[in-house]
Amino acid sequence: MSFTLYGDLGSGAFSAEAALAEAGAPYRFELVSLDKNEQKQPAFLAINPSGKMPALRLPEGEIITESAAILLTLADHFPQARLLPPQASNDRAKAYRWLAFMAGEIYPIVEIVDYPERFVAVEAEALRAKARERIRERILIIERMIEGTFLLAHGFSILANYTWQHSLDTVPPSSGTTGAGATGGAGPLPIPWYLPGSTQLDYGTSDFNRTQVFVVSYLWDIPSPHTTNKFVKGVLGNWELSGIVTKETGLAYTVFAGKDVSQTGLNVDRAQYIGGNPYGGNSCKSAPCVSWMNTAAFTQPAAGTVGNIGKGAFTGPGLFNWDMGLFKNILITERWRAQLRGEFFNTFNHANFTSPLSGGSNYPVLSQSSSTFGTITSANDPRIIQIALKVVF
Secondary structure (H helix, E strand, O other): OOEEEEEOOOOOHHHHHHHHHHHOOOEEEEEOOOOOOHHHOHHHHOOOOOOOOOEEEOOOOOEEEOHHHHHHHHHHHOHHHOOOOOOOOHHHHHHHHHHHHHHHHHHHHHHHHHOHHHOOOOOHHHHHHHHHHHHHHHHHHHHHHOEOOEOOOOOEEEEEEEEEOOOEEOOOOOOOOOOOOOOOOOOOOOOOOOOOOOOOOOOEEOOOOOOEEEEEEEEEEEOOOOOOOHHHHHHHOOEEEEEEEEEEOOOEEOOEOOOOOOOOOOOOOEOEEOOOOOEOOOOOOOOOEOOOEOHHHEEOOOOOOOOOOOOOOEEOOOEEEEEEEEEEEEEOOOOOEEEEEEEEEOOOOOOOOOOOOOOOOOOEEOEOOOOOEOOEOOOOOOOEEEEEEEEEO
């Protein structure tokens, strides 16, 4: 047996459908078109005589209307989904409060904003403007009650995202796309367009490609000590710890000759790769990073040739960054609150030699004819610590 949700796309049925999906409940969505005024037709009025959506048919056949009632019903049917805080807890009472607030104080005003002509015969726009002002007032009430990042959140929350990709294109390296900003070449193809195989060296990994990206963000509402000592509770209570951890593989880059060896006048000849490990194996801790590449693996191409290195043949150094925040929430009055913020960027002072910005210079010198070929000359920002006091009223 499954649930049946009646609603329209982009309507108030969204919250009920999100709850069904979050709970993993079996359901089907029955489309009732607002554009066609189907909510006022006998078929739907038999389900909900008020002609309003959403409506939810339970597996037993009972019809539940009103969004707040639907959400509460689903929370009771699927307690393991934790759609609401635990029963009889203070957080559960807060959830009831804000459900009632949304249903009674905000949602009815939305109807006035969308359809003022339903309520007045004249001055509909004036009523719409007044309703919008009323909604802003109500939203400000919610904003003042938000503690940290969420309205109702305690304990620990974590989000993680992993992406694997490989983008290929025929755009000449560093010709306006996000990428390594190569020294020694950009723009036209190394082989003139009128010759056979003119694009053979320019089909390869895109400049912006990062094969693997892993990002984790977390928020921990550190539990307050269980004590009646107000001083201890005031000092050790109401702390938050948050952070974002990013791990990425490097961007692709191309090695250039740095000279017009082919005598084509294009000055975008590639270097000649002669074999061996192209990387120097230098585990650098700071810039400059000398010999990131193995210079002995490359040479100038023979006179009249354009080299043999394809677009994006090599990968630059990856990135590892951990930003952290430690916050102390201080309640002054019911209206006034303060937050002492300690923010740490690149917390562990990891040397990152790759820039996510277009044209970043934190790459090895890519011109084989340069005396600094294969050297990374700069790095991203070191550890930065920022202390601030935020006052909310």
